[in-house]
Amino acid sequence: MWYQFNLFTIDLIALLGIYIIINFSLRLQMGYTGIANFGLVLAFTGGAYVVGWLPVRLGMWIFHIDSGLGSDMIWNNTLIVSQINSCLQGQILTALTIFIITLVAAAFVGVVLGLASGYPAARLRGDYLAISLLALGEILAIIGGNYDPLVGGPLGVQVPDVWAWTGDVRFTVVSIVNLLVALGVWVYMHFLEKSPIGRTLRAVRDNRDAASSLGKDVTRIRLKVMVVGAMLCSIAGALYAFYTTGVVTSAYGMFDWTFLPWVMVVFGGAGSNWGVVVGTLMFITVRKLIIFYKYSFAFLPFDPIWLQYLLMGVVVLLILIFRPSGLVPERVSYALSKSRVVKIANKILSEK
Amino acid sequence: MLRISNLNAGYGNAQVLYDIDLECKLGEVVTVIGPNGSGKTTLLNSIFGLADIFSGTVTFDGISLSDLPSHKIVGTRLGYLRQEGNIFETLSVEENLKMGGVSIKKKEVKKRMGEVLSLMPVVKPFLSRKASTLSGGERHLLAIALVLMSRPKLVMLDEPTAGLAPIAIKQIIKTVDRLKDEGISLIIVEQNLKDVLKLSDRSYLVVSGRNTFVGSPDKLLERSDLKMYLGLD
Amino acid sequence: MMATLVDAITFSSFLSMMGFGLTLVRRTTGVWNVAQAGLVSIGAYVTLTLVSFVGGSPYLYLPLAFLIGAGVGAILFLVAINPLRKASSIILLVATIAFNLILISIINIYADYLQNVFGILSKSFLLTRLDFKIFGRPAISTISVSTLLIFTIAFYLFLRYTRTGLALRGCIEQPSLAGVVGVSVRSLYLFSWVLAGGSAGLAGGFLPLFFQCNPNIGFYLIALMFCVSILGGVGEIYGPFLGGWLVGFVQIFGTTLLASTLGPWVILYKGLFPMVILVLTLLFVPQGLSGIDWRAKVRILKRKGG
Numbered sequence: 001m002w003y004q005f006n007l008f009t010i011d012l013i014a015l016l017g018i019y020i021i022i023n024f025s026l027r028l029q030m031g032y033t034g035i036a037n038f039g040l041v042l043a044f045t046g047g048a049y050v051v052g053w054l055p056v057r058l059g060m061w062i063f064h065i066d067s068g069l070g071s072d073m074i075w076n077n078t079l080i081v082s083q084i085n086s087c088l089q090g091q092i093l094t095a096l097t098i099f100i101i102t103l104v105a106a107a108f109v110g111v112v113l114g115l116a117s118g119y120p121a122a123r124l125r126g127d128y129l130a131i132s133l134l135a136l137g138e139i140l141a142i143i144g145g146n147y148d149p150l151v152g153g154p155l156g157v158q159v160p161d162v163w164a165w166t167g168d169v170r171f172t173v174v175s176i177v178n179l180l181v182a183l184g185v186w187v188y189m190h191f192l193e194k195s196p197i198g199r200t201l202r203a204v205r206d207n208r209d210a211a212s213s214l215g216k217d218v219t220r221i222r223l224k225v226m227v228v229g230a231m232l233c234s235i236a237g238a239l240y241a242f243y244t245t246g247v248v249t250s251a252y253g254m255f256d257w258t259f260l261p262w263v264m265v266v267f268g269g270a271g272s273n274w275g276v277v278v279g280t281l282m283f284i285t286v287r288k289l290i291i292f293y294k295y296s297f298a299f300l301p302f303d304p305i306w307l308q309y310l311l312m313g314v315v316v317l318l319i320l321i322f323r324p325s326g327l328v329p330e331r332v333s334y335a336l337s338k339s340r341v342v343k344i345a346n347k348i349l350s351e352k
Numbered sequence: 353m354l355r356i357s358n359l360n361a362g363y364g365n366a367q368v369l370y371d372i373d374l375e376c377k378l379g380e381v382v383t384v385i386g387p388n389g390s391g392k393t394t395l396l397n398s399i400f401g402l403a404d405i406f407s408g409t410v411t412f413d414g415i416s417l418s419d420l421p422s423h424k425i426v427g428t429r430l431g432y433l434r435q436e437g438n439i440f441e442t443l444s445v446e447e448n449l450k451m452g453g454v455s456i457k458k459k460e461v462k463k464r465m466g467e468v469l470s471l472m473p474v475v476k477p478f479l480s481r482k483a484s485t486l487s488g489g490e491r492h493l494l495a496i497a498l499v500l501m502s503r504p505k506l507v508m509l510d511e512p513t514a515g516l517a518p519i520a521i522k523q524i525i526k527t528v529d530r531l532k533d534e535g536i537s538l539i540i541v542e543q544n545l546k547d548v549l550k551l552s553d554r555s556y557l558v559v560s561g562r563n564t565f566v567g568s569p570d571k572l573l574e575r576s577d578l579k580m581y582l583g584l585d
Numbered sequence: 586m587m588a589t590l591v592d593a594i595t596f597s598s599f600l601s602m603m604g605f606g607l608t609l610v611r612r613t614t615g616v617w618n619v620a621q622a623g624l625v626s627i628g629a630y631v632t633l634t635l636v637s638f639v640g641g642s643p644y645l646y647l648p649l650a651f652l653i654g655a656g657v658g659a660i661l662f663l664v665a666i667n668p669l670r671k672a673s674s675i676i677l678l679v680a681t682i683a684f685n686l687i688l689i690s691i692i693n694i695y696a697d698y699l700q701n702v703f704g705i706l707s708k709s710f711l712l713t714r715l716d717f718k719i720f721g722r723p724a725i726s727t728i729s730v731s732t733l734l735i736f737t738i739a740f741y742l743f744l745r746y747t748r749t750g751l752a753l754r755g756c757i758e759q760p761s762l763a764g765v766v767g768v769s770v771r772s773l774y775l776f777s778w779v780l781a782g783g784s785a786g787l788a789g790g791f792l793p794l795f796f797q798c799n800p801n802i803g804f805y806l807i808a809l810m811f812c813v814s815i816l817g818g819v820g821e822i823y824g825p826f827l828g829g830w831l832v833g834f835v836q837i838f839g840t841t842l843l844a845s846t847l848g849p850w851v852i853l854y855k856g857l858f859p860m861v862i863l864v865l866t867l868l869f870v871p872q873g874l875s876g877i878d879w880r881a882k883v884r885i886l887k888r889k890g891g
Contacts, residue, residue, distance in 0.1 A: 036675045120868045127617050127674045131811050132867045135860045138808055142860070146853040255804065259682065266679060302697030306690045313686035320680050321668045400765060426767040434765065442758045443751070450748075451755045455767030458748065502767065 010175045012288050014243050017178025018236045019284060022261045023268075023276045024185045025232035031270035031330075032198065033225045034205030036126055039117060039133025040233050041257040042140050045249070046113045047106035047234030049144060052151035052247030054102050055160045059084035062094060081158040088164050095162040103238055110234025111227050113140075118226030122219050137254055145249035156248030159241055174243050181239060185232060189273050201225065263312050267319055271330025278327060286311070353378050353537055354399075354430070354506055359408035361398040367406065368394040369561045374539075376506060381538045381551050383569070386558040392541040393435060395558065396508050400425050400432050412506070426455045431504030435511045435541075438495035441484040445475065445494055448483050452501030461501075468500045471534070472527060489520025496527055506537040514543070525551075549573075589841050591726045595795050597833025598729040602736070602788035603806065604813030604825030606658075606781030611819045612757050613777040615674060619681040620661055622806040623688030624654050624782050628789020629798045630692055630707070636715060637705045643715055643794060644728060650790030651783045657688070658782015662775050689803045696800040708800060712793040725794040732791075736784070737826060744822065753777070812859040816866045818873020827874055832859055 022040060029035040056077070059065070065083050088095050117136045121129050144150055151157050166173040192198045203211040204218055212218045237257075241247050260283070268279015290308045319326065336344075354376045362368040368391045376382045384392050397403035399410050401422035410417040412428050420428070440448050449468065453461040469476050475497050478486060486494060492512060499507055512528065513521045525548075532538060532551065542548045549555075549569040557565035557578060565578055572578065607621045628650040635646040665680045672680075696707040719727045744750040753773050756763045760770045792798055809832070817828025836858050843851040870877065 036678070124867060124871070127678050128867055128871055130675065130678060131617065131815070132864055135808060135811075135863045135867075139857060139860045139864070142854060142856045146850075259686070262679060262682070301701045302694040306693045306697070309686050310690035310694070313683040313690065316683035316686075317665055317680060320672070320676055320683070321665075324672065324676060402761060402765075421769075422764045423767050423769045426765065432765050434762070437759050437762050440755050440758055440762065443754060447751055447754075450751055451763070451768075452766050454748070454752060498766070 007171075008288065008292060010171045012284060014171070014175035014178050015288075016281060016284050017175065017180075017182040018240050018243070019261065019264065019280045020182040020277060021185050021232055021236040021239075022257065023265050023280050024182075024189050024273070025229040025236070026261050026265045027189070027270055027273070027276050028192075028201075028232070029225055029229040030265065031272075032192075032201040032205060033222060034126075035122075035222055035226060035229075036130040037133055037226070037229060038130040038258055038262070039135075039137040040229075040261055041252060041254045042117060042133065042137040043110045043113045043230035043233035044237035044240075044257045045137070045140055045144060045252040046109045046230075047237030048241040048247050048252055049151050049237075050106040050109050050234070051102055051159055051238045051241035052157045054105055055098050055162065056080060056084065056157070058098050058101065059087070059160045062098075063087040077152060077157050081160055084160040085164055088160060088162070090165055092165050095165055098160070099162040099242065102242075103235060106234045106238035107231050110231035113234065114227035114230025115223070117230070118223045122222040122226060134254065134258070137258060141249060141252065141254070144252075151247045151249065154249065156246060156250075159245045159247060161245050162242060178239050178243065181235065186273060186277070193273065260312075263316050265326075266316055267326060269326025269328040269330070271325060272328040275326050275328030283312075353380075354412045354539070355410075356395075356399070357409050359395070359398065359410065360406040361394060361403050361408070362406065363394075363403055367561070368403070369398065372408070372558070372561075372563055373566075374556055374563075376537055376539050378505075379535055379537055380553045381532055381540065383545075383548050383552040383555045384539065384541045384558060385543070385545055385555060386564075388543075390558045391561040392558055393510055394561075396432060396434075396510050396539070396541060399430070399508065426502050426504075429503060429505040431499040431502055431507040433495055433499045433507060433509045433512060435514060439483050439491055439498060442482070444480055444482055445486070446479040448494060448498050449475075449501055452498035455502045464501055464503065468497050471500065471530060472497050474523065487520075489516050489523060492516065492520065492524055493527065496524075496531075500531075504536065506539065507531065508539045508541075510541045511543060512540070587722075589837060591722050592795075593834045593837040595723075595726040595729050596837055597830040598726075598733040599788055599791055599795075599829075600809065600813045600833045601733055601826045601829025602729075602784055602791075603810050604817060604829050605736075605740075606784045607810050607814045608817070608819050608825040609777050609784075610781045611814065613753070614666065614670075614774050616666060616677045616681065617674070617811070618661075618781070619678065619807055620685040620688055621781065621785050621810055622803040623685040623692070624657055624661075624785035625789035625792065625806055625810075626692050626798075626800070626803040627657060627688065628654055628786035629792045629802065630695065630789075630800075631786065632712070632790045632793050633705070633707060633710055633798070634699070636712060637699070637703070642717070643712055643790070644724075647732075647787055647790045650786040652786070654786015654789065655779045655783035658778045658780075658785070659775060661782065662778035666778065667771070667774075685803060685807075689801060692803070693800040709797060710793060710799075711797045713795065716794050723795070725791065729791050732787070733826075736787075741822065749773075749776070808856075808863065809859050812863040812866075815871070815873055816862060818875035818877075820872060821875040824873055824875040831874070832862065835862065 022044065026037065026040060029037045060080060063084060065080060065087075117133060121132050124132060146153055161170075163170050163174050200211070200216055200221065203214075204216065204221055208218050237252070244251070264279045264283045265276060267283065268277070269275025287308050290304060294304050354374075356372060356374040359369055359372040360367060361372075372395060374382070374384070374395070384395065386392055394403050398405050399417060401417070401420070405418050412430050415428055417425055417428070417430075426432075440451055443451065449465050450461060453464055456464060472493060474490075474493055478490065478494070483491070483494060496509075496512070509528070513524050516524065528538065528540070528548075528551065538551075540548050540552065552569055555565070555567065555569050555572050556563060557572065565572060565575065603621065603625055606624070607618055610616055610618050631650040631653050632643045632646050635649065636643050661681075661684055665684050666677065669677055669680055699705040699707040713723065713725075716723045716725055718724060744754055752763065752768045753776070755766075756768060756770055756773045764770050792802075813828040813832050814825055815828070816831060817824035817826065836855065839858055840852060840855045866873065
């Protein structure tokens with residue numbers, strides 16, 4: 001019982017970390033700058049593909065695994081990866097190096113994908129932008145799912161387990177790592193809120209023309225935001241791939257990694273950091289609970305998984321109609337804290 | 353006939369009109385004048401449900417218009433000639449008139465079209481042309497014809513001569529005169545004051561959303577302090 | 586060659602039918618309706634249900650598929666779109682995505698139910714065996730084209746010669762003026778959503794006769810229908826028909842052509858065609874092909890030549 005609960009919570013925390021990163025990326029793009037990014041899956045998948053491609057080759061190079069096992073990355077993938085994994089046993093530094101390098105590579109790929117999709121798209125208005133990003137995400141999925149040399153096409157690839165050295169507490173460690181990264185992103189978002197850049201972004205969202213007339217290059221700003229957003233998503237994708245130690249295109253569908261984040265952010269509130277966290281937490285918990293208790297619903301003549309999607313659709317509609325700003329609405333942000341404003345006021349008054 | 357009392361109206365959160373009173377009796381011609389942005393169009397819009405009424409009443413022939421949905425108002429025999437967006441550009445002239453007749457019974461549309469065309473024969477030669485190909489003056493005439501299709505007892509005209517050449521203005525004024533002769537009550541919002549002054553029975557001056565003066569045009573011209581609003585030299 | 590042509594015709598007719606509803610509601614209410622995909626799936630399952638329980642030819646049930654699609658379209662408008670009429674286009678888009686999610690969940694639940702309780706193969710079905718032949722070819726091609734033709738002509742006549750059609754055209758151009766002359770704009774909006782839902786249901790009714798259907802086909806169709814609508818352009822009535830035929834022919838002939846020259850692996854990537862077309866269209870011709878002022882272009886060309 002305790003064991004089951006443990007697994008449940010650990011998996012929940014791992015997913016929570018990943019989704020929080022994605023959702024903050026969405027908050028940055030949609031909540032701050034008004035960019036409706038329906039192609040989050042693009043960068044997310046990109047980051048995962050890096051993990052499917054790079055660590056194996058790094059591992060082969062570091063451990064001098066030769067073509068005695070067969071040099072084809074894909075067909076001999078399982079063999080190669082298990083060899084790498086046994087080499088990685090106890091090699092903490094090597095494992096972490098591979099992890100860090102891959103993560104940086106994933107971030108880089110995210111930037112590239114962000115540029116590629118953002119450059120033309122940053123000029124499109126709202127719903128057209130959304131559709132074009134959706135299409136781009138689909139393009140990557142079709143290529144990745146069919147082009148074997150990339151990530152094994154429909155069968156996918158395994159990923160060397162860079163956390164194998166942790167032994168029994170592997171899942172706990174990875175979950176905590178995910179959470180820590182998510183926390184880092186949260187801290188970043190927190191400081192963004194008070195910063196001049198944050199205000200600029202919101203100005204662009206609220207009134208493009210006014211911001212433009214004040215000298216802000218709107219298109220460039222939108223592009224930058226999309227690049228940062230994509231980078232966040234690709235890091236999340238990389239973390240997810242490392243967590244599941246496998247990359248199969250079918251696990252990276254637009255439903256799980258674009259629509260669900262939207263649902264969570266709309267629900268929690270795109271205008272607030274706390275809203276994102278609360279929304280994500282609630283949704284992931286409910287989702288996992290439904291999956292967990294799936295068998296209690298066995299009396300139903302259908303797979304109860306679908307109930308969660310039904311629930312999601314209904315919840316989103318209700319939120320949009322009755323509480324469109326989400327659970328936690330956007331707060332008016334002040335450039336200076338109240339105490340500083342009071343201090344300044346006192347100073348001016350005393351000078352009179 | 354049309355009575356507005358204590359009207360406070362605007363758009364969303366922005367209030368434009370403050371405590372407006374206005375009346376137009378049967379057969380009267382009433383003018384509403386005032387500088388740009390004073391709320392004249394908002395006044396006409398609120399009568400027709402195109403602006404939000406915060407408080408106050410608008411009644412026409414005893415019917416409270418604020419209770420009716422926008423598309424039912426024309427059925428009370430009230431017509432509205434808007435300043436912009438008053439004809440269907442993508443439809444032909446004849447189709448425009450048919451659209452104007454949407455609120456009357458189907459079998460009577462043809463007959464009514466004949467009546468309107470006899471009132472405004474200028475429009476006849478254009479029947480099959482697309483409305484977007486008409487000149488400025490022709491468009492305004494079409495717009496008036498459109499409004500007339502619904503057999504209104506009272507027509508509200510929002511700056512019917514705005515942006516027109518003098519010849520076209522003359523045509524419009526002539527048409528408006530004819531409407532008056534037909535017994536249709538009129539509320540005219542204008543900036544071209546001199547043209548409409550001779551027509552009107554009573555004038556309302558609206559400045560910054562408030563009713564600043566009401567009385568006969570002669571009385572209005574006597575007030576030197578209000579002259580600056582009238583655009584006269 | 587002939588078979589490919591026939592396939593292309595069938596596919597294009599289906600696409601045009603599906604794109605019609607999407608374009609219609611976009612033109613009238615300004616909303617991109619993602620749930621159109623779910624509505625099409627509903628049509629497919631209506632056909633499956635009736636053919637399984639009542640039997641007979643799937644063609645018999647097309648009118649019912651239309652009606653049910655129309656009904657759901659009405660519900661969609663009344664529940665999700667009308668309450669949000671003052672919201673931004675993104676919020677409306679998200680609302681249609683949410684509604685689509687609900688539709689596809691219900692379809693999946695229903696498909697499970699059919700399978701588990703009645704043993705009907707509802708998770709993957711193809712009803713071509715129930716088709717009959719016309720001129721030696723599956724009837725689906727002839728019937729889908731004819732239905733499309735009849736539908737198009739009927740709709741054109743409706744718009745041009747009826748009072749409601751005229752009101753709809755006026756409404757599309759200037760809803761506020763239409764309201765002023767006495768048109769109930771909301772009723773017309775409801776009408777267009779009903780018609781869109783109906784045409785989607787109808788298109789879905791055809792689907793199992795030439796395409797392998799599954800409960801999640803609604804997700805697959807989203808991208809395709811956007812491609813059709815946007816490529817064709819929403820500014821003119823013939824937009825979706827133009828888009829449907831272009832996308833359909835490019836998809837089928839393009840795949841066949843490339844596969845014969847480059848190899849069969851091309852077939853795996855056939856989903857790329859509409860996606861790439863979509864992105865290119867959005868970047869370079871967002872108003873669609875029907876939105877290009879061809880007359881102006883001809884004039885410019887003439888001037889350059891002369």
